[in-house]
Amino acid sequence: MSFERMFRDWPLTHLREVKMIRSYSVTTDILSYKRCRRQYGFFNVRGYRSSSATQRYFGTMVHDVLDQLYRMYKKTKRLPDGREVVDCVEKAHVRLIQSGVRAVYTVQQKEQIVTLIRRFLELAGQPFFANIRETEYTLERSMDGDGAPDFVLEGIVDVLAGAVSHALGLEMSRSTTGNDVEIWDYKSGEMPAADSQLMADYQYQMNVYAELYYQQTGIYPARCVLMFIGELNNDRLYNRCRADIRELRHILHVIHPSDEQIGRAMTDFRQTVACIEGEKQLPYATQWQAPNHDVDRDTCIACELRYHCPKFSDRDRHRREPL
Amino acid sequence: MKPVTLERFFAAMQTAHNGILPLDPQQKLAFHHDYRTPLWMIAGPGTGKTHTITWLVLKRMLVDRIDPSRIIFTTFTNKAANELQTRLIDHYQKLLQAGLVEAMSIDPTKIRLGTLHSICTNVLREQRYEPTMRINLLDDENKQKFFLQKTYPDWRHPNPLLKKENAGRLKLLLEFFQFWWDGKKQGFDPPSSRKVEFVAKLFSRAIENHVGIEPLRRSTNVNLQFLGEGLQDYHNKLAHFHFTDQSMIQKHFLDFLNSEDGREWIGSGFTMFVDEYQDTNPIQSEIYFALTGRRGDLSVVGDDDQSLYRFRGATVESLILFDQICMAKGLSRPQPLYLFENRRSHPAIVDWINRFISTHPTMHPIGSSMRVRAPGKPNIVSRSNIRGQYPALLALTNDSIGTRDDHDALKAANLIQYLKTNHLIEDYSQVAILSFSTAEDSAGLAAYTSAFRAAGIPYFNPRSKQTQEHPVFRQLLGAISLILQPEHEHHVQPEFAIRKNWNYLVECRQMCRTLCATHRELAAYIETSVEEIRQKSTIFRAKNSRYPEYLTNSRGRRVSFSHLWFKLIGFEPFLSQLSDMHVAEKLKALNNLIVGFEAIYDQGELKLATAGSPTLVDGNNVIEFCNIFIDALIGGVNEPEDDESAVRKGYVNIMTIHQSKGLEFDVVFVLKSNRTAFASDTHGIERIINPLRPPHLRNPHMRSDEERVAEDNFRLYFVAYSRAKKLLCINGVFPLAIDDYKLRMNPWGRVLPHTERRAMIGNVQELRKIGVTIL
């Protein structure tokens, strides 16, 4: 029987487009894409992997130790003493090294972390820990793509807290109350320059978290606070502050959510999601080109794609160097 | 928020679906279920399982007022989890658009949705469960093998099961291993890689089946004592190196759930939805019951006829005996619910799959109360819009004795070409070729791919296990090998290398050398890198150090295998290949494998050998690369899977039947339906493990290996046949003789009721009589 006769009665149907609602995280997707779409495309979308992309030892240690100390506080309702801080740092170190994180000068780094954490506890420990509601708090919300594909927005905030600023007596451009809800984020380094890209990224991140929190609960947090623990490394400033955190101007950076800033961040977020989704529709060979904007040199130097990346001016030299 | 009434919920569903409630009567029953008793939903293929369960989850939040953060919804793969998330949010948005304002107060993203593995990992991390904090996960079988082998060369402390002198004991423990070994020539010494493969499976199955180490060690059976020793050693080493594997992470999770902190976290229990329950293993089933807080709010959905993962420890009895297990757990008798209205396939295809699964004695043991299928299961009923008097069921076979693959393949290619040219299909991806294996040298698949190439039909076969043979993959590997071991060291290799690995590498090196003749920049890089190692080695050897030293480049950075991969892809011709998706996926497979290997082997960082060593680079690097890394490669490498889409547009998709689970295609070709299946290590291990499970998890009526193999084969082809929407094309040969064994293996004979089996279908005419059209 000919195919014509055989399939005379074949039911015609149309191919359906498969809808896909993807999750996008502020840090691992949006900020990474904005930093460099090529790097983002290769590692986060296409799935190339790099062993050297290990977590930063220092930053991870600071996060892990603060987290553990808070858990101890929750159980015992007292601040950990110096010995307990040292033990906690040691345990966190062993775990990190076992998990494959590579670090140099760890003895010095551990000592430094112990100092920073002890100083932090002295300056803010009690009011801070007593007001924590959740650590590593996940915020997630499905969002209308506004013409572009819908998506799920996700983020993890280091600390969701009650009125820490009020308890610390911090002076703010907006007054604090005992009922405030705050988002706190630990940064292990020093405060970057106010006009730096890094600071702009941090603020962006906080504005998106504020909106996410609003979407989830119906209220905005009173403020988002970036805490630059690395500032406590400065002995002179630390000694001068006489155990009063208010004297250390650079340890905290406060962001009061404003409609305008949040609106701008969210528009940008949506546009970035649309760009990423659009990029996936391009022919394979033209996807994830090097960006047109400048990319921070340190980012390129740490990037394994630099040996062939048209954006990296030293690519030929770096590539031809032995090994 | 006030609860939404069920009537209002249905009304909103109906508005969202152009005025028609998208539920058939059985699906609707699920919405009236009393959740104090478990729900046992048995859903045949194409009966709207995912559709029902996602709406049901929304109903539970809106009507029953369950807090979304107290709902756990698990499924089998990341891909399926992505699909569930999309559907859930999409349905949710539809309810909002339909005016159900109460929906605004719930947030479906708060549901814990994912594979059980991802949920275990996330909860353990969130809860800071001490034993798993910052633990390294061996998240695939290769990594688990790398880990077992890592401890293997340390012959002071190898795992007892892998000790050379214990190979004989391993033989006694693992019949299948014995069978495999005995098939070899006299004096054959099993390579470590093969032993590791068996042992890795044995350990995983033991953990998944909740086999305690102590009972094993106390056993009077010396083989089981031996297994206990090995398992203990494996546990110790995982703990020592702070690693865990895919099975062990579930054990950690169960331990956490049974701890004080875990019980506090569970509180009054979660509302549980478990998809694909037929592929659950005993430890997972324990986890689900624990998560409910011993309440009955557990809804399981699955199809026992589609259980395919015995080889990964799944026990179909979890679903088939769900009522008995619930009652053993102190819960009330679950409510069975059968979804049987199929909206996927042409009636002729539905008829075929019903006959296939519902009559044969393998699936319906005569005179036995043993359950092989879920009790009371009805046949599937066709409710599809796909109708028409065309032959929806085709046989790709002929009367000639033996297989004529090229002949069949040509017919298949012609048909596909016809369907596409005449716009009966819009895209090649509406056609799938399904086979039990997609290695091109098996199931006659090579005949099909070559017929497709000749006809200009694009095809996509990512799981061909042939990636390691791609020339670009081999050239790049050859380049790494040439840097690691320059030419003059060649002679040292065979002394310690596994010969087949070395032979493969020698070819790769040659392929790279040939490439270098036309790509001078690449050649220069390899030469200067070798020279750099030589110079660094001379300086280092002069120090007479007793310990190897890290090899660094001129920027002071340690050199690793993956670093070399990134450097090399910067050179032509590799660089251009990155823009070609097909080749790039192969290069990515190599990249992913290297990084997986490095996670176990000191980040893959290379060291300089001490004075007196025959190699410039440390011997351990060289041995591990050749004997462990290459060993894993030549076992067959697939392209990495895409977590978002299982089907590649623009191509005829060739996939294993396992991969096709959950998918549907307009046109499906099933190859070699008369496949003869044999008992494997899977069945042997299951037999060893069953009596060692805790009593309530034992299968009291375990059938023989042969019977379980036959069951598995039925389920495999049931899944394959039920993927087809418009056209099912079955390829198979006629048996040479009429005997019981051949009857079992004959795809045509299988569809006949037992009494009719005597009337054997031995030729195409007889096949036509039962309504099958011959292609």
Ligand code: SF4
């Ligand atoms: S080298 Fe720089 S520009 Fe190029 S991909 Fe890497 S980060 Fe982006």
